[in-house]
Amino acid sequence: MYMAEANINIHVLDEVMERTISSVEQSKEKIFDIAENAHKERNHISLELEALKDEIERVITQTDHLEIKARHARQKLANISRSFRQYSESDIREAYEEASQMQIKLSLSRDKELRLRQRRDELERRHRNILQTIEKSENLISQIGLVLNYLQGDLRKVGIALESAQQQQLLGIQIIQAQEEERKRVARDIHDGPAQSMANVTLRSEIVERMLNQNRIDEAKVELRLLKELTRASLVDVRKIIFDLRPMALDDLGLVPTLRKYLEEYHKRHGIHVKLTLLSPERRLQNSIEVAVFRLIQESLNNTAKHAQAKHVEVRLEFKPNEVHSIVTDDGVGFDQSTKAERPQFGIMGMKERVKLLQGKMLIRSKPGKGTSVLFHIPLRIQEKNNNHSNEQTTP
8 A cells, every 4th residue: 555655656657747747848048048138138239339429429429529610610700790890790690690500409418418428327227237137147057957957857757766756866866966067067067268358359340340340450459459359368368177077188199298288287377386297107998087187187276266265285196006096185274074164065965976887986185274185096897796896085
């Protein structure tokens, strides 16, 4: 009777999950459309603002010229008024009409400048509001993506190992959150780097096109040079993101040369001195092992940059017949391992999961003010059915 009730509950839960997932996916699509439209509106407003600022500058110059002419016309009329007997009636009428026309033109120019400024202020307010809309929609998309991953993953297999469901659910949430944090980081890198640069390239291209149509060749050349520099910087950003996702040198050159290149970039980016020490002759390993060791060292160094406040880091690497050993040691502030962290440590959790899959060992040694050492022992031959070699430890 108990199992039958459990099966019924799972069946009902699956139906609820399917409807929920469908509804969440539709909501995600709608929010994505809102974000896309907001991006287009932002680009349109940016372009209009650029043109409007140019027009305001032109009108201000025109107004300044009209003020000078109006002042001269008034001065001329005043001189004629003081000695009107020396001038003919037509001269007096011409001077009066000239002063009147200049005053009308000046008034119209001032009114136009005021309207343009008001339009500019309105566009700037809309631009700020649209940026807030973009930020909120992208945050919602990220959060909904997390929800979808959760719903489509563990909850669809809720019948598996039902007795340990609570523990599996917690682990699933942690893994998904770690994955989502990584996706969010990559999305942020693309959004803040290449995406912004490409939007700027589009905007500047339209400005250059407008300059060419107005035969402003010299200004267009300046903009084209800026455009070239911007494109080159965007290419650098894209290559950096690609390297972070998957260093292509790892396949071609191997672990040690790729590590040397990464450590050079790490020093430039964070200002932390890094030393690579080989305790044995270097050699090529199985591709999956090289990727795993590289990622473990990379994540350790990322944690050092984020939390350790270190000035020096040493990475030691040793190739043994059946294992590869790695130690990442920093001279940072360290931490008390007996104290539970306030927030989930997704970086360390991801490293432990990776080491566990490779049936290796991971140890963390740290004390306040004494720095931190992270040790990895990765076997080169993995026994798929032998779970005794799957182990990770944290020692004081």
